[in-house]
Amino acid sequence: MSIRLLSTLSAALIAVTAATPQASAQLVFDSTRLELNAAAADEVISGTFHFRNKGFADEEIIEVESTCGCLSATMDKQTYAPGEEGRLRAVFKLTNFVGIHEKLLIVRTANPKAPPIDLVVQINVPEIFRSSPEIHEWTLEGEADPRRFSVEILGDAPINITDVSATRTNVDFKLHTLEPGRRYEVEVTPHDTSRVTMGAIRLITDSDIPKFQRMMLFFSISPETKKSGGS
């Protein structure tokens, strides 16, 4: 009877073991989050994730998926022996990014029972050019009052606005320089609010950084305004 009981328990133990994730291979990252601080003029920034195979079998990384075309990853090798350390280098192309952005790298291994590992890459790019509000909105058939955008230059170097134009001919606009290279206001006044319109004021600057050389301020005349647009 005890032999039968033992064999029954053994079979149950085998079933449980077979159903659980394979514990023989396991990649463990020192940290699954990487924070990178870029300068405004940087085009590319990179950082490294460190990990170790803490299992008892080789672990093969078969795919590193990125949630953004701006973020790519390279590794020193693909298969890691038990106890072996590895490095995954994350490369972020900054292009137009400004502010704080988070993107994911999803690491998949050849172990079918191991879940994907999410690695978070956060980049911090200083804001150099700040304008507000995001959009000025007039109500259709409402008052065609003048509204102002404020523009601030936040970086170390001043940036001068050298040209202002509008994508629509039914508005008047005027640039006010409050502090050269640092603070401006752009005043926009529609001729009337009799028709639905969406447009932009285009600003050209003398910034050395391409992403700050051309900026836009948006306005609209709509049946209903999404945001308050007072001057």
Add this chain to the structure above:
Amino acid sequence: MLRLLIESSILLVASAVATLATFWLHPYAPSLYVQMDPLREDEVTLDIIEERWGGNVQWVDARISEQFETAHIPGAVSLNEQHYDEQLFDLFETFQSLDRPIVIYCNSEACKASRTIADKLGVLPLEIYILKRGWPAWRKANSP
């Protein structure tokens, strides 16, 4: 023979109970079926685009520029996170006169670029949707 049958049944039942318990309790147990996510309010499928607008939409490709240049939906314009400001600067006069909805697509379900571009464009009074399953959905529907 009967004893053998009984013992085998006991082993089988014990194994099944252990396996089922693991399936219910284990955090990484796979699902038994594929779940279809319901459409969000601003998501559309190709069928909806055809039914609602006769296919007459402005496609916006949120993938990286290299992917757009390789292939894109006919008539699509490229507007991605990497070059958003400079691309919008050049595209704006097209958008400001648009008389049809914008539908944004990117590379896959995991790609969040469509949602990011939709959020950025959302400040403007435009009718904006996201294509469910993105570029792969269009390719599948239009493959020979």
